[in-house]
Amino acid sequence: MATVVIPEVTRKRMLLLLNLLGVWPKDKITSVDISEQTGWKDSLIRHDLWLLGYNGGVSNGYQKDELRNAIALALGIETEPKNCCIVGLSRLGAALLDEGMLEGTCFTIKAGFDSNVNRVEILRSTFPLYPATEMNYVIKRENIRFAVLTVADKDAQHMTDRLVSAGITGIVNMTRCVLKVPAEVKVENLSVVNALNMINK
Amino acid sequence: MATVVIPEVTRKRMLLLLNLLGVWPKDKITSVDISEQTGWKDSLIRHDLWLLGYNGGVSNGYQKDELRNAIALALGIETEPKNCCIVGLSRLGAALLDEGMLEGTCFTIKAGFDSNVNRVEILRSTFPLYPATEMNYVIKRENIRFAVLTVADKDAQHMTDRLVSAGITGIVNMTRCVLKVPAEVKVENLSVVNALNMINK
DNA sequence: ATTTGTGAACAGTTTCACAGCG
DNA sequence: CGCTGTGAAACTGTTCACAAAT
Numbered sequence: 001m002a003t004v005v006i007p008e009v010t011r012k013r014m015l016l017l018l019n020l021l022g023v024w025p026k027d028k029i030t031s032v033d034i035s036e037q038t039g040w041k042d043s044l045i046r047h048d049l050w051l052l053g054y055n056g057g058v059s060n061g062y063q064k065d066e067l068r069n070a071i072a073l074a075l076g077i078e079t080e081p082k083n084c085c086i087v088g089l090s091r092l093g094a095a096l097l098d099e100g101m102l103e104g105t106c107f108t109i110k111a112g113f114d115s116n117v118n119r120v121e122i123l124r125s126t127f128p129l130y131p132a133t134e135m136n137y138v139i140k141r142e143n144i145r146f147a148v149l150t151v152a153d154k155d156a157q158h159m160t161d162r163l164v165s166a167g168i169t170g171i172v173n174m175t176r177c178v179l180k181v182p183a184e185v186k187v188e189n190l191s192v193v194n195a196l197n198m199i200n201k
Numbered sequence: 202m203a204t205v206v207i208p209e210v211t212r213k214r215m216l217l218l219l220n221l222l223g224v225w226p227k228d229k230i231t232s233v234d235i236s237e238q239t240g241w242k243d244s245l246i247r248h249d250l251w252l253l254g255y256n257g258g259v260s261n262g263y264q265k266d267e268l269r270n271a272i273a274l275a276l277g278i279e280t281e282p283k284n285c286c287i288v289g290l291s292r293l294g295a296a297l298l299d300e301g302m303l304e305g306t307c308f309t310i311k312a313g314f315d316s317n318v319n320r321v322e323i324l325r326s327t328f329p330l331y332p333a334t335e336m337n338y339v340i341k342r343e344n345i346r347f348a349v350l351t352v353a354d355k356d357a358q359h360m361t362d363r364l365v366s367a368g369i370t371g372i373v374n375m376t377r378c379v380l381k382v383p384a385e386v387k388v389e390n391l392s393v394v395n396a397l398n399m400i401n402k
Numbered sequence: 403a404t405t406t407g408t409g410a411a412c413a414g415t416t417t418c419a420c421a422g423c424g
Numbered sequence: 425c426g427c428t429g430t431g432a433a434a435c436t437g438t439t440c441a442c443a444a445a446t
Contacts, residue, residue, distance in 0.1 A: 008399070011399060015399065016378075016390070016395070017379075030427065032427085036381075037379060037381055041416070043416080043417055043418070044415090046430090047417085049428090058427085059424050059426075059427050059429090060424060061428080075398070091296060095293050096393075101393060107397050146397060146400060153220075154224075169400070170397075170401065171400070172393060172400065176217075177220055178217045186399070186402065188397075188399050192297075192349060192373060194216045194217070194220075197306075198213065198216065198387070199370075199372070200307075200308075200347070201277070201387065208436075210438095232406075242438075247406060247408090248408085248438075248439085250407090251408070256406080258407090259405085259407075260405050260446050261404080261406075262404085262405065
């Protein structure tokens with residue numbers, strides 16, 4: 001069997017594969033089917049699944065539901081619920097309010113923060129909003145592990161520092177900035193501008 | 202000098218480095234400075250710049266402005282303006298309307314599309330909105346090259362097919378779906394849910 | 403004394419090739 | 425016979441080590 005460490009690239013592909021399985025019409029799916037949908041080499045898909053320690057497809061393709069469960073289990077997702085917060089309620093941040101975006105996932109938004117006290121009072125949302133001064137207290141009280149950062153670029157590092165010192169373990173960074181964090185804090189960069197520059201070849 | 206092909210990982214790092222240079226307070230910056238801010242090994246930064254063919258820092262660190270220009274030139278960005286569109290005006294899509302998000306970049310949003318004709322009529326924006334049926338015509342007329350896809354998951358592949366057949370060359374995909382596109386079309390996946398699952402370890 | 407530029411060494415990822423299962 | 429599981433081979437990306445420049 002394979003190594004215990006699952007590389008990030010494999011994890012990323014497996015998350016996309018989970019989504020693909022969610023809309024796949026048939027019960028059975030082969031590595032060649034997946035390859036046609038995603039553009040990844042069929043051998044790579046088989047190798048990824050081998051890394052996960054999965055071998056339920058011997059010689060006859062995979063059963064969609066069983067494969068989905070096996071991947072979710074191997075990646076350790078869709079288990080107990082995880083608490084998140086949104087930092088920055090202008091622009092993108094406000095768009096995430098009241099959204100069903102996290103529906104059907106293990107993530108729940110427990111709080112929104114903004115340094116503009118006015119905005120916190122005006123906006124409506126299904127979860128409570130707080131001024132940024134209360135971040136440390138609320139994050140600890142609500143046991144929040146993850147943050148989505150949608151502040152203006154100039155505030156990005158400052159807010160990151162506060163999130164880190166409040167004990168957050170992962171940040172989805174929607175700003176263009178490089179965030180300076182301790183090695184144990186995970187960051188995923190999701191800037192639209194940087195993404196446009198990636199495809200601008 | 203280095204190979205002509207710049208790897209995607211290097212390109213991603215260089216885009217972040219550009220943003221870092223934008224806020225760096227001093228005129229001079231060394232590979233160790235960059236390493237401290239980003240967590241990347243200093244040797245990797247030097248190697249990246251070597252790949253870009255840049256060697257303006259010999260033995261004395263880099264001049265911020267010169268380095269910035271050299272990177273932008275090597276990546277071929279910040280040159281002529283590029284036209285973009287937003288597909289899907291609910292949720293995230295609407296948040297991108299009227300936003301200064303692309304300010305100071307070479308990208309301009311020229312159009313927004315939605316299959317809901319009502320929404321197209323109600324929303325206000327600094328660029329024109331059209332029903333999705335006009336996508337093919339408008340994208341060609343306005344010479345739009347890039348799209349930000351913020352539709353519901355169930356419409357993602359269908360809208361992608363229309364974008365591709367209208368001649369789009371790159372898509373920023375904010376849905377969770379794997380998009381099936383021809384090899385020459387570039388896709389950057391920016392799903393918040395997938396990102397949360399990446400940092401959920 | 404620092405700090406880059408550079409290729410070689412090393413580590414990680416993808417592809418290949420094929421045995422073996424159903 | 426089509427399809428997976430698996431390790432080896434090929435390839436890509438990162439780190440090291442040090443000569444050269446100031």
